[in-house]
Amino acid sequence: MSAWTLLNPSYSREAVNLGCRHQEVSGKKKLIIKATGGGAYKYADLFKEKFGVTFDKEDEMNSLVSGANFLLKAVPCEAFTYMEGRKDFVQINSSDLFPYLLVNIGSGISMIKVVGDGKFERVSGTSLGGGTLLGLGMLLTKCQSFDDLLEMSHKGDNRNIDMLVSDIYGSDYSKIGLSARTIASSFGKVIFDNKELKDYKKEDIARSLLRMISNNLAQIAYLIAMWHGKLKRIIFGGSFTRSHEYIMETISDGVEYWSKGETKAMFLRHEGFLGALGAFKSYEKHGLGSLMGHHLSEQSPVASPRPQLEQKSNGPLLVESTDAESVGCCILGSDTMKRT
Amino acid sequence: MSAWTLLNPSYSREAVNLGCRHQEVSGKKKLIIKATGGGAYKYADLFKEKFGVTFDKEDEMNSLVSGANFLLKAVPCEAFTYMEGRKDFVQINSSDLFPYLLVNIGSGISMIKVVGDGKFERVSGTSLGGGTLLGLGMLLTKCQSFDDLLEMSHKGDNRNIDMLVSDIYGSDYSKIGLSARTIASSFGKVIFDNKELKDYKKEDIARSLLRMISNNLAQIAYLIAMWHGKLKRIIFGGSFTRSHEYIMETISDGVEYWSKGETKAMFLRHEGFLGALGAFKSYEKHGLGSLMGHHLSEQSPVASPRPQLEQKSNGPLLVESTDAESVGCCILGSDTMKRT
Numbered sequence: 001m002s003a004w005t006l007l008n009p010s011y012s013r014e015a016v017n018l019g020c021r022h023q024e025v026s027g028k029k030k031l032i033i034k035a036t037g038g039g040a041y042k043y044a045d046l047f048k049e050k051f052g053v054t055f056d057k058e059d060e061m062n063s064l065v066s067g068a069n070f071l072l073k074a075v076p077c078e079a080f081t082y083m084e085g086r087k088d089f090v091q092i093n094s095s096d097l098f099p100y101l102l103v104n105i106g107s108g109i110s111m112i113k114v115v116g117d118g119k120f121e122r123v124s125g126t127s128l129g130g131g132t133l134l135g136l137g138m139l140l141t142k143c144q145s146f147d148d149l150l151e152m153s154h155k156g157d158n159r160n161i162d163m164l165v166s167d168i169y170g171s172d173y174s175k176i177g178l179s180a181r182t183i184a185s186s187f188g189k190v191i192f193d194n195k196e197l198k199d200y201k202k203e204d205i206a207r208s209l210l211r212m213i214s215n216n217l218a219q220i221a222y223l224i225a226m227w228h229g230k231l232k233r234i235i236f237g238g239s240f241t242r243s244h245e246y247i248m249e250t251i252s253d254g255v256e257y258w259s260k261g262e263t264k265a266m267f268l269r270h271e272g273f274l275g276a277l278g279a280f281k282s283y284e285k286h287g288l289g290s291l292m293g294h295h296l297s298e299q300s301p302v303a304s305p306r307p308q309l310e311q312k313s314n315g316p317l318l319v320e321s322t323d324a325e326s327v328g329c330c331i332l333g334s335d336t337m338k339r340t
Numbered sequence: 341m342s343a344w345t346l347l348n349p350s351y352s353r354e355a356v357n358l359g360c361r362h363q364e365v366s367g368k369k370k371l372i373i374k375a376t377g378g379g380a381y382k383y384a385d386l387f388k389e390k391f392g393v394t395f396d397k398e399d400e401m402n403s404l405v406s407g408a409n410f411l412l413k414a415v416p417c418e419a420f421t422y423m424e425g426r427k428d429f430v431q432i433n434s435s436d437l438f439p440y441l442l443v444n445i446g447s448g449i450s451m452i453k454v455v456g457d458g459k460f461e462r463v464s465g466t467s468l469g470g471g472t473l474l475g476l477g478m479l480l481t482k483c484q485s486f487d488d489l490l491e492m493s494h495k496g497d498n499r500n501i502d503m504l505v506s507d508i509y510g511s512d513y514s515k516i517g518l519s520a521r522t523i524a525s526s527f528g529k530v531i532f533d534n535k536e537l538k539d540y541k542k543e544d545i546a547r548s549l550l551r552m553i554s555n556n557l558a559q560i561a562y563l564i565a566m567w568h569g570k571l572k573r574i575i576f577g578g579s580f581t582r583s584h585e586y587i588m589e590t591i592s593d594g595v596e597y598w599s600k601g602e603t604k605a606m607f608l609r610h611e612g613f614l615g616a617l618g619a620f621k622s623y624e625k626h627g628l629g630s631l632m633g634h635h636l637s638e639q640s641p642v643a644s645p646r647p648q649l650e651q652k653s654n655g656p657l658l659v660e661s662t663d664a665e666s667v668g669c670c671i672l673g674s675d676t677m678k679r680t
Contacts, residue, residue, distance in 0.1 A: 132552070163471055184447065189475070
C-alpha cells in the first residue's frame with residue numbers, strides 16, 4: 001500500500017509542508033514523510049518521538065519552485081489576475097513560462113527568480129510579510145485571526161489613519177505624478193491626532209495595515225522583477241494570499257500602481273501548497289510522478305477567460321483551510337482521490 | 341534692509357521650508373517668504389491673514405535638490421557614512437558628484453535621481469517613512485515624541501518581537517545566504533505568543549519598529565539606485581535622520597545588508613534643511629547667491645577624515661531643533677550672521 005498526503009498547517013509557527021507515504025522496510029510498515037519548510041527541521045525529532053514518523057527533508061526553495069512549475073505546466077489556467085473584483089485566468093504556454101518571479105508570501109517573504117525546472121535563485125525577500133500584517137494587527141486591533149483582520153479591513157477607511165498627498169499639499173502634486181489620494185505616509189495622520197489607540201476604529205487601522213503591507217510588497221516585487229532582467233511575470237503564492245480576495249486586490253493595485261499599468265500581479269489557483277506539492281513531486285524519482293499529473297489535469301475546471309468572482313480558485317486537489325491552525329489533508333490512493 | 345530666514349518646523353503636519361526677506365513695495369515694507377513643502381500651499385492664506393506674509397512658492401523637489409547640490413558642492417566634507425558608531429566624512433569632487441540618489445525622509449519618503457543642477461527626477465518613494473515609524477510607535481508604545489521612541493528602541497531587543505531565521509529553521513539557511521540572525525518576519529513572533537500589547541516591553545516594540553522601517557527603506561533605496569543605472573551614491577536626508585544616530589545606524593546596516601557590502605549609505609551634515617536651503621537659494625536670481633556661499637564656506641568646520649563620534653554633524657548655519665514642534669530660525673543680514 002502506498003499513500004501520499006499533502007498537509008500545510010496555515011500560519012503554524014513554522015510551516016511543515018509534507019508529502020508522505022508508507023514503506024515496507026524489513027517487514028515493518030514505516031511512515032516516511034517528505035517534508036519541507038522550517039518545521040521539517042524543527043519538528044523532526046518530535047514527529048519521530050510521538051508518531052514514529054521520519055522526515056525525509058526537501059529543500060524549501062526547491063520544493064516551492066518545483067510545486068509552482070508543476071502547477072503552471074500541468075493545470076490549465078492555473079494562473080490568474082485579480083482586478084476590480086474579477087479573476088481573469090491566464091493560460092501560460094509551457095514553452096513561454098520562464099523566466100518569472102515567484103513571490104512566496106508566508107510569515108516572511110521570499111522572492112525567487114525561476115528560469116527553468118530546478119533552475120532558480122532566491123534573489124531577495126522582505127521581512128514585512130503575512131506575519132507582520134497579522135502580528136501588528138493583533139497588537140493594534142486585538143483581532144483573533146487573519147480572517148478577522150481582513151474582514152475588519154474591508155469595513156475600514158485608511159484615510160483616517162494614513163496621511164494622503166492631499167493632506168500635505170491640499171490637492172495633488174501633479175508635477176511629479178502624485179494624485180491627491182496617494183498615500184504619502186502610512187499611519188502618518190496618527191502623529192498629529194493627539195489620540196490614543198482606543199480612540200481609533202479598528203477597521204480603519206486594519207485597512208491601513210493591509211494597504212501598507214500590500215503596497216510595500218508590490219513595490220519591492222516589481223523592483224526586483226525589473227532589476228533582474230525585466231521579468232514579465234510576477235506570480236504571488238503562499239498562504240498569505242490563499243482565498244483572500246482583499247489581499248489579492250491590494251497587491252494587484254500595488255503592482256498596477258508601481259508598474260504604471262505595465263505589469264499585472266498573478267496568483268495561483270492552488271496557492272499555499274507549493275512547498276507541499278514540491279515535496280510530493282520529489283517522489284517522481286520513484287517513477288510515480290505521471291500518476292499525479294494525470295489526476296491533476298483531469299480534475300482541473302475548464303478554463304474560463306471571464307469567470308465569475310464567486311468561482312472558487314482552489315480546485316479539489318487541495319483542501320481549503322478554514323481555521324488558521326487546522327491542517328488540510330488529502331490522501332491519494334493508486335487510482336482514487338478522496339478527501340479526509 | 342534685507343533678511344533671510346531659514347525655518348523648518350520639525351514634524352509639523354506639513355513642513356513649511358522657508359527662505360524670507362523684506363521688500364519695499366510702494367513705500368511699504370512687505371515680507372515675502374520663499375516657501376516650499378506642503379505647508380507652503382496649505383498655510384498660505386493663514387500666513388497672509390495672520391502675519392501679512394506672502395508666500396512665494398517654490399517647487400519642493402526642486403528646492404530639495406537645489407539645497408542638496410549646494411551643500412555637497414559648497415561645504416567641505418558635507419557627506420558622511422555612519423558605520424559602527426563612527427562618522428567618516430567623504431569629500432566628493434564637484435565634477436564627480438552626479439548622478440546620485442537623494443532619499444528625502446520626512447513623514448513619507450521621496451527618492452530622487454539627481455543628474456545635475458536643476459536636473460532630476462522623482463523616480464520613486466514609499467509611504468513607510470518617518471510618519472509610519474512615529475505613528476505606529478505612538479499607538480504601540482504611547483511614546484510622546486520621536487526622541488522618546490528612539491531612546492526606547494536603543495534599550496530594546498527586537499528578537500522578542502521579530503521572527504528570525506533561527507526561529508523558523510532552528511539554525512541558519514546558509515544555502516540561500518540567510519544567517520540565523522536575519523529577521524524573517526517583522527512582528528512575526530507576536531502571532532504565536534498569545535499575548536496582548538501590554539504584555540510586551542515597549543522598548544522591544546520600538547526596536548522592532550525601527551528595524552522594520554529602516555531595513556525596508558534601505559532595501560527600496562538600494563533597489564531604486566540599482567535599477568536607475570547603478571547609482572553609486574545613495575544620500576539620505578530629511579528630518580527623519582537629523583541628529584538621530586540610531587536611525588543612521590539602522591539605515592546604514594540595511595544598505596550594507598542589501599548591497600552585500602558594495603554600497604554605503606551617506607548622510608548630510610545639514611540634513612533636514614534641504615528644502616529651506618533650496619528655497620533660499622532661489623534668491624540667487626536676485627544676485628544675492630554669492631553672499632550665502634561665502635558665509636557657508638567660512639562657517640564649515642575643517643574636514644576630518646576620522647572625526648570623533650561626538651562631533652556634532654550640524655554646523656552653525658542651521659539651528660538644531662530640540663523640540664519636535666519648534667521652529668528653528670536663523671537670520672542673516674547683509675554681512676552678519678546671528679542666531680535667534
